[in-house]
Amino acid sequence: MIHIHDLEKSYADTPVLFHISCHIRAGEIFGIVGHSGAGKSTLLRCLNGLEGYQGGSITVMGREVQELDEEGLKQLRREMGMIFQNFNLMQRKNVFGNVAFPLEIWKTPKEKIRTRVLELLELVGLADRAQDRIQNLSGGQKQRVGVARALALNPKILLCDEATSALDPQTTLSILELLQDINERLGLTIVMVTHEMRVVKRICHRLLFLEHGRTVCQGATDDLFLAPKQDLKRFVGDDYTLSPTGTNIRLMFPRELAQQSIITHMARELNLDFSIVGGRLDRYRNDVLGFLIINVDDRRLESVLNYLQEKNLFWEVLDDDRHLA
């Protein structure tokens, strides 16, 4: 759907994106993640030509964005909806007027606009608010209007720039559910810019991590979080104070194993005592996955590792090279 190859972008003389390459597949929810100032918004805005770029290439649905003329860009944007952190709705139009706007721009007949807008408001759950003023809506409702407007022209791709960052956790969840629903029902490809890990884990299939305009890593969400590489750990602040004695082992629970009581099993089978140093269970889209860091006495290390090996678990010895796994 979208191919980015060796992209370079600078503002005046300040480079902000360096050699970004990635491939966004049709029908997936793709996350662009990073801290503030990493260049996420800039990258997203390059996708629909709101920003130009200096090097590399972006092809969206087979079209090189940089090479499109005025008319070509408009056509491309028609096929790519966009929603924003601050909603960016017109204050002087009501809910209906805002959703109708893209349709009016593209000279849709009045009757068609009416049916389409009502259909969209139904989809986002605002059917009874068509005549409301924007000021009278809550943040979540405003974003729903934003989503309806972005979908008005039946786009194939939806770009979201921090779409939930201005919302409380509960509202965030409801908007994410809406996006997920749209993704599944309409087969819409969604590109999601965010700095919130819970958003990413909740709905993104695959991810690109950016830091200071450079790729930290990319891949499927569960792979990245279950077995994070060193730079990703640093990136998400995933550092536990490890116990200095014994050996710390990180156990990863992928989808199939998450529900089984591996830990207690191991303790019983090996007649073993260990302490739990840290861990986390997270909801990744529709699964609960996680990891646990346990501290094992060095004398029992061998048998523990054998057990883990035998059960085909994913694990990693966390300490430095004092202990050779």
Added chain:
Amino acid sequence: MIATLLESLDPLVVELIEALFETLYMVFFSTLFSLILGFGITIALITTAPHGLRPNPRVYAALDVSVNLLRSFPFMILMIALIPFTRLVAGVAIGSTAAIVPLTIAAAPFVGRILEGSLLEVDRGVVEAARACGAGDTQIIFRVMLKEAMPSIILNIAILAITLLGYSAMAGAIGGGGLGALAYNYGYLRFRTDVMLYSVGILILLVHLIQTGGNFLYNRLR
């Protein structure tokens, strides 16, 4: 009937009413024409501005300087300097119709600036959202910026009309007619303080009416 009514009135009252209509005539048309001219300047300014729709530093700088230059001309000087041009456009150099020409020319750069201010207040995010839907420059200016800025534009139009009311009184002094001329002719030249006070009173009332109307519309639209 109106004629007989006017005849029965004090001739001074008739003159006051005539002057009022001349003033309204000058203010209305100079406001209208300067809005049209000034809006052209506004569009040129916001389009070529550094963060505008089509940034063009040279054109912007040229416009910027010309606008400032025109605005710094004292109105009396401008009015006299424009006499040949006025004769060309209006056919006459004296009278209410003629006064509309220098009033419009003097106000246009002012309009250019204040409307630029109004349009710059429009949230850049909203403009970007429109752009992301595939809207072109013209659609963005007319359907987004103008629409969103309307309350602030209305307030600025009230300011414009009040400014032109003041200028029209000056134009009146050199043959434009209107309340300003009346106040000057009777009050200053013929020592009829009462006529002067009436004229000034009506001017005060007009200013108040325009401002109240502007505020009312502003609150309705916001």
